[in-house]
Amino acid sequence: MTTDTGWFEGVDPDDLDARDAIENGTAESPAAWPDRAVESGFAEDEDDYYDKLREATIETAREAVAERERADDQQLVHAVRAMDDCERTANELAERVAEWGGSRISETGGGVAFAREIADREPDSDLDEQLRALAEQVVSLDERATELRTSIERFAPEVAPNLASMAGPVLAARLIALSGGLKQLARSTSGTVQVLGAEDALFAHLRGNAPSPKHGVIYTHEYVRGTDPDHRGSAARALAGKLTLAARVDYYSGERRPELEAELDDRIETIRTRGESE
Amino acid sequence: MSLPEGVQRRSFDGQESLATRGPQVSEEPIVDGWRRWDPDRSKVGAMFEHGLDHGLDGGERVLYLGAASGTTASHVADFAGPTYAVEFAPRPTRDLIEVAADRERLFPLLKDARKPETYAHVVEPVEVVIQDVATRGQAEVALANRQFLERDGRLLMAIKARSEDVTADPEAVFEDVCETLESSYEILDRARLEPYHDDHLGLIATPRQ
Numbered sequence: 122m123t124t125d126t127g128w129f130e131g132v133d134p135d136d137l138d139a140r141d142a143i144e145n146g147t148a149e150s151p152a153a154w155p156d157r158a159v160e161s162g163f164a165e166d167e168d169d170y171y172d173k174l175r176e177a178t179i180e181t182a183r184e185a186v187a188e189r190e191r192a193d194d195q196q197l198v199h200a201v202r203a204m205d206d207c208e209r210t211a212n213e214l215a216e217r218v219a220e221w222g223g224s225r226i227s228e229t230g231g232g233v234a235f236a237r238e239i240a241d242r243e244p245d246s247d248l249d250e251q252l253r254a255l256a257e258q259v260v261s262l263d264e265r266a267t268e269l270r271t272s273i274e275r276f277a278p279e280v281a282p283n284l285a286s287m288a289g290p291v292l293a294a295r296l297i298a299l300s301g302g303l304k305q306l307a308r309s310t311s312g313t314v315q316v317l318g319a320e321d322a323l324f325a326h327l328r329g330n331a332p333s334p335k336h337g338v339i340y341t342h343e344y345v346r347g348t349d350p351d352h353r354g355s356a357a358r359a360l361a362g363k364l365t366l367a368a369r370v371d372y373y374s375g376e377r378r379p380e381l382e383a384e385l386d387d388r389i390e391t392i393r394t395r396g397e398s399e
Numbered sequence: 400m401s402l403p404e405g406v407q408r409r410s411f412d413g414q415e416s417l418a419t420r421g422p423q424v425s426e427e428p429i430v431d432g433w434r435r436w437d438p439d440r441s442k443v444g445a446m447f448e449h450g451l452d453h454g455l456d457g458g459e460r461v462l463y464l465g466a467a468s469g470t471t472a473s474h475v476a477d478f479a480g481p482t483y484a485v486e487f488a489p490r491p492t493r494d495l496i497e498v499a500a501d502r503e504r505l506f507p508l509l510k511d512a513r514k515p516e517t518y519a520h521v522v523e524p525v526e527v528v529i530q531d532v533a534t535r536g537q538a539e540v541a542l543a544n545r546q547f548l549e550r551d552g553r554l555l556m557a558i559k560a561r562s563e564d565v566t567a568d569p570e571a572v573f574e575d576v577c578e579t580l581e582s583s584y585e586i587l588d589r590a591r592l593e594p595y596h597d598d599h600l601g602l603i604a605t606p607r608q
Contacts, residue, residue, distance in 0.1 A: 148520035
């Protein structure tokens with residue numbers, strides 16, 4: 122006979138605050154827990170035991186799932202920030218490499234492509250080797266950024282399927298990062314989402330020295346960037362509205378709602394056609 | 400092959416299909432209270448369609464490993480007794496919880512099927528273990544969970560060849576898995592699950608005494 126204890130031991134049958142017991146408890150082997158629970162007075166009979174088990178497992182799973190998913194959105198935030206850091210640093214270092222490289226070899230160029238050329242050259246002095254190694258770092262950072270992007274593209278749809286599908290995985294990750302998490306994004310107003318990433322412009326506007334920003338980071342979305350400037354404000358408002366809804370569905374239910382995207386497509390179509398007819 | 404009590408062949412739009420009685424889960428058609436059980440979306444459904452010797456009567460206690468979003472687990476809970484549903488990934492578990500909330504005796508557990516000690520304090524010995532975990536080491540999962548099966552219990556297992564090795568010949572993978580299983584299970588019946596599921600083997604076994 123096993124000396125293991127069941128999940129219910131130490132749990133108050135009237136309160137059923139059993140999350141810790143179910144999540145963190147262990148046993149070497151299973152036992153006839155329903156019988157034991159009845160013997161110990163935790164449950165009146167088998168049916169009563171199963172009713173209690175049902176309540177406890179559903180409640181525990183609900184809380185554990187919510188917690189795990191919250192943790193996942195933070196992983197996405199780290200990944201997108203790391204990707205941005207890699208890109209920014211690669212570009213900064215690439216400038217240095219271009220400047221230095223231009224002084225040593227006849228060819229000139231810029232950016233990561235030029236750094237890649239330098240990295241492949243045979244060094245003929247100590248300083249040449251320093252330059253080559255620096256160029257190699259640029260290439261390696263650029264590759265890291267690309268790989269981080271690939272991971273984000275795979276991971277964002279798991280964390281926020283509707284948002285990732287509508288915004289694209291990288292923009293979805295940025296919006297989550299700018300709000301501080303999926304929960305915060307889900308609780309934002311559509312107006313806030315519209316100007317996320319344009320905080321400087323927004324505060325300048327609030328101080329009274331600038332027009333209100335029409336869009337923040339959602340500018341990168343084709344529906345804003347690809348819309349005629351006169352109608353960009355409307356497009357940004359429509360997009361922000363649906364993105365906010367998508368984030369809420371992702372946070373509160375998690376099910377796919379493709380109709381949200383279809384509604385957005387229609388709305389943008391209308392805004393753009395309005396532009397043409399004027 | 401007879402079906403367990405609570406599973407029937409019913410007509411849906413003129414087409415015969417497996418069905419169970421219970422609350423609707425997704426958009427599956429319901430006729431006279433019977434929900435269509437789609438073998439394309441369920442490996443256990445495909446095993447029944449292939450007439451595997453499952454040995455189920457209905458009403459059994461079940462441990463379901465790899466319950467995913469609960470599509471199959473819902474049908475199982477419709478005809479079985481208390482059903483413990485283990486799933487490791489949070490996203491599908493969220494759907495599984497909703498399926499469980501509509502049923503009286505389906506218990507969702509956010510646990511790793513490779514670590515039975517983390518749920519042995521909740522799960523009682525059962526008459527049936529259903530396993531559909533798409534991870535490497537499917538045979539090891541079955542061995543680790545044998546302790547939950549009663550003496551004459553049944554293991555219904557769907558083996559996904561590509562989870563073990565994407566490049567290997569599926570038949571070779573199945574042979575490997577079966578060989579490992581035979582150390583503590585007696586295999587009673589097996590069949591490939593095509594056309595419903597490519598590169599899957601359905602298998603029925605009972606613990607060796």
